[in-house]
Amino acid sequence: MFVAPHLVILTLFMIVPTGYAVYDSLFTSKLVGGTRFSGLANYRTVLSSHEFWDGVWRVLLFAVVQVPLTIAIAFFFAAVFDAGVVRFGRFFRTVFFIPFAVPGVVAAVMWSFLLLPGFGPYSKALKSLGFGHVDFFSSKLILPTIVLIVIWEWTGYNMTILYASLKSIPRDVTEAAVIDGAPLRTIILRMKLPMVRPTIVMLVFINMVGALQLFTEPSILSAFQPQAVSYGFTPTLYVYNTAVGSGEYNLGAAAAVVLALIIGLVSLGAFAVRRRNGEFR
Amino acid sequence: MKRSTSTPSAPPKPPKPRPDDGAVPVRLYGLRRGTTTLLTLVCAGFAVFILAPLVWLLINATKTQAGVYAGPGFWFSKPFRLFQNLADLGKDISGAGVYLHWMQNTLVYAVAGAIGATALSALAGYGFSRFRFRGANSLFYLVMATLLVPITALALPLFLVYAKVGLVNSIWGMILPSMVSPVGIYLMRTFIDASVPQDMIAAARIDGAGELRIFFRIALPLCLPGLVTVLLLSVVAIWNNYFLPLIIFSRNDLYPLTVGLSSLSQAAETGTQAQLVPVLIAGGLVTVVPLIVLFLFLERYFRGGALRGSLTG
Structure with a gap:
C-alpha cells in the first residue's frame, strides 16, 4: 500500500516509455509512405554508423582517463583530511564540495569563457607564461578540456563519500598501526585504501555510468566552438541530434536503446565484481 | 557494508569536540614540519x-561585453x-526567452518535484522497511535496478510517449518523472530501519492506531532529518x-534555468547582440547562488545524503 504510489509513477514514467522506445525503434517514418514496420533496420543503421561508434569509443576513452583521475585526486584529499594533517581541513572540505551545487550547464559556460582561445584569462595566462597559443577547443585538446571540467565538477562529491567511508574506520585500527611505527603513507595506502575498496568500486561504477552519458559539457562547448564537437561526439549527443536535430525519432530511439544496453553491460560488470567480492548484500 | 554505521544524526562525540573529532593526534604520525605545510599548500x-571560476563569474557579472573580453x-x-545586467534578466533581450520566467519554472519544478519525490520515497521506504509482504525483496531490487537506467537513455522514450499522450510542453511532463527517486527510497528505508523502533510501531498497533496514523504521527516525525536530506x-x-x-520542452517560456541558459549561451556566441554575454554571466551567477547558499547552510544534510548514497548498490 505504501509502495504503490511510487510504483505507479515508476511504471508510467520509466517502464512504459522504455517499452515504447523499443517498440518505436522497430518502425521507420518517411515523409512519403508514412510509418511502417521495419524490424531491426534502425539497429543496423545505428550499429553500422561510424559516428555512433566513434562516440562510444570517445566516451570510453574519456571514462578511462577521467574516472581514475577523479577518484585518485578525491582519495588523496579524503585521506589527507581524514588523517587531519592539513590546517583548515574543514574549510577545504566545504570548498571542494561546492561544485556539486553548480549545474553542469553553468560550469561548462564558466569554463568556456575561462579557456576561450585568445580571450579567456587562462589562455592569456598560458601565453604570458611562454606556452604560446594554446587552443583548448582544438580537436586535440577538447577531450582533455572536458576531463578538466568534469574533474572540477565531481572531485568534491567523490571526496566527500570517500571521506565518510574513511571516517568509519575504527580509530584503534589506525592507532595500532601508528604504535607499530608505520609511516602515514603506508597507513593510508596499505591499510586504509584496501579498507575502503568497496566504496571505490561503487564510485568507479557511478562515475563510469556518468561518463558514458556525457552530454551537457560537450553540448555547451559546441556553442562556443561548433567545429570542435561533432554530430556524434558522444553517444548521447548522437541520440539527441538524430532525434531532435534531424527529427529521425525512430532511429534516435534505436540509438537510445543501444546506449542503454551498453551502459547496462557496464553496470552488470560492476555488479558482478561486487557480487564476487561478496559486497552486495 | 554495515548498515549500522549510517546514523548521521548521532555520531559518537568525544568529550571535547575538536575540528576533526575522533582522529588520531597528528603529532603521532611523526611527520616532518614541512609536510603539513606542503599538504596545506596543495589543498590551497x-x-x-x-x-576561481566562481570568483570569475561574480566579477564578470559586473562588466560590459567589451569588459568581459578585453579587461x-x-x-x-x-x-x-551589475545592476543593469541583473535588470536585463527580466527582459527578453535575446529573443530566446526571459530569464526570470526560467527562474520561476525551475523553482516550480524543483519544489513540486522534490516534495513529490520526498513523499513517495518516504511512503515507499516505510513500506519496504516495515512490511514483509510477498515479493517485497524482489520489488525492492526492481526499484533499485532503476538506478541503473541512465536518464539520458530515458529522456527520449519519455518524449515519444509524451508526444502520444499530449504531455509535450506540459509542466507535469517534467515534474512527475522527477518524483522517481530510487536513491531517496534507499535513504528513507535505511533511515527508517535505523531510527524508527519496531517496538514503538507494535505498541501503537496494539493501542489501535491505524497504519496511516502510525506513519504520519510516529514514523515521519522520527525521520525528519532523513526527509530533509532526500528533499x-x-x-x-x-x-x-x-x-x-x-x-521535452519546445516552448522557451517553459524552460528551466539550465536549458534557458544554454539557449542564451547559444544566442550569445552565435548572435551579434553585444549585450548578451554579460547577461549570460549574470544569469549564471543568479542560478548558482541560491544552491550554494542552501548548501552552505544545510551542509550536514548533504553530507548525510552523500554518506548514505555511498552505501547504495
Missing part, C-alpha cells in the same frame, strides 16, 4: 582551482554594470537537470 592550490579576467573593470538532494538533482527538459 586545489581550492583556488575550485573557486583582466579576475579584476573589475569600469563601468560597473535537498532532489532539489539539487532537479535544479541541475538539463537533458530531460531540453528534450
Whole structure:
C-alpha cells in the first residue's frame, strides 16, 4: 500500500516509455509512405554508423582517463583530511564540495569563457607564461578540456563519500598501526585504501555510468566552438541530434536503446565484481 | 557494508569536540614540519582551482561585453554594470526567452518535484522497511535496478510517449518523472530501519492506531532529518537537470534555468547582440547562488545524503 504510489509513477514514467522506445525503434517514418514496420533496420543503421561508434569509443576513452583521475585526486584529499594533517581541513572540505551545487550547464559556460582561445584569462595566462597559443577547443585538446571540467565538477562529491567511508574506520585500527611505527603513507595506502575498496568500486561504477552519458559539457562547448564537437561526439549527443536535430525519432530511439544496453553491460560488470567480492548484500 | 554505521544524526562525540573529532593526534604520525605545510599548500592550490571560476563569474557579472573580453579576467573593470545586467534578466533581450520566467519554472519544478519525490520515497521506504509482504525483496531490487537506467537513455522514450499522450510542453511532463527517486527510497528505508523502533510501531498497533496514523504521527516525525536530506538532494538533482527538459520542452517560456541558459549561451556566441554575454554571466551567477547558499547552510544534510548514497548498490 505504501509502495504503490511510487510504483505507479515508476511504471508510467520509466517502464512504459522504455517499452515504447523499443517498440518505436522497430518502425521507420518517411515523409512519403508514412510509418511502417521495419524490424531491426534502425539497429543496423545505428550499429553500422561510424559516428555512433566513434562516440562510444570517445566516451570510453574519456571514462578511462577521467574516472581514475577523479577518484585518485578525491582519495588523496579524503585521506589527507581524514588523517587531519592539513590546517583548515574543514574549510577545504566545504570548498571542494561546492561544485556539486553548480549545474553542469553553468560550469561548462564558466569554463568556456575561462579557456576561450585568445580571450579567456587562462589562455592569456598560458601565453604570458611562454606556452604560446594554446587552443583548448582544438580537436586535440577538447577531450582533455572536458576531463578538466568534469574533474572540477565531481572531485568534491567523490571526496566527500570517500571521506565518510574513511571516517568509519575504527580509530584503534589506525592507532595500532601508528604504535607499530608505520609511516602515514603506508597507513593510508596499505591499510586504509584496501579498507575502503568497496566504496571505490561503487564510485568507479557511478562515475563510469556518468561518463558514458556525457552530454551537457560537450553540448555547451559546441556553442562556443561548433567545429570542435561533432554530430556524434558522444553517444548521447548522437541520440539527441538524430532525434531532435534531424527529427529521425525512430532511429534516435534505436540509438537510445543501444546506449542503454551498453551502459547496462557496464553496470552488470560492476555488479558482478561486487557480487564476487561478496559486497552486495 | 554495515548498515549500522549510517546514523548521521548521532555520531559518537568525544568529550571535547575538536575540528576533526575522533582522529588520531597528528603529532603521532611523526611527520616532518614541512609536510603539513606542503599538504596545506596543495589543498590551497586545489581550492583556488575550485573557486576561481566562481570568483570569475561574480566579477564578470559586473562588466560590459567589451569588459568581459578585453579587461583582466579576475579584476573589475569600469563601468560597473551589475545592476543593469541583473535588470536585463527580466527582459527578453535575446529573443530566446526571459530569464526570470526560467527562474520561476525551475523553482516550480524543483519544489513540486522534490516534495513529490520526498513523499513517495518516504511512503515507499516505510513500506519496504516495515512490511514483509510477498515479493517485497524482489520489488525492492526492481526499484533499485532503476538506478541503473541512465536518464539520458530515458529522456527520449519519455518524449515519444509524451508526444502520444499530449504531455509535450506540459509542466507535469517534467515534474512527475522527477518524483522517481530510487536513491531517496534507499535513504528513507535505511533511515527508517535505523531510527524508527519496531517496538514503538507494535505498541501503537496494539493501542489501535491505524497504519496511516502510525506513519504520519510516529514514523515521519522520527525521520525528519532523513526527509530533509532526500528533499535537498532532489532539489539539487532537479535544479541541475538539463537533458530531460531540453528534450521535452519546445516552448522557451517553459524552460528551466539550465536549458534557458544554454539557449542564451547559444544566442550569445552565435548572435551579434553585444549585450548578451554579460547577461549570460549574470544569469549564471543568479542560478548558482541560491544552491550554494542552501548548501552552505544545510551542509550536514548533504553530507548525510552523500554518506548514505555511498552505501547504495
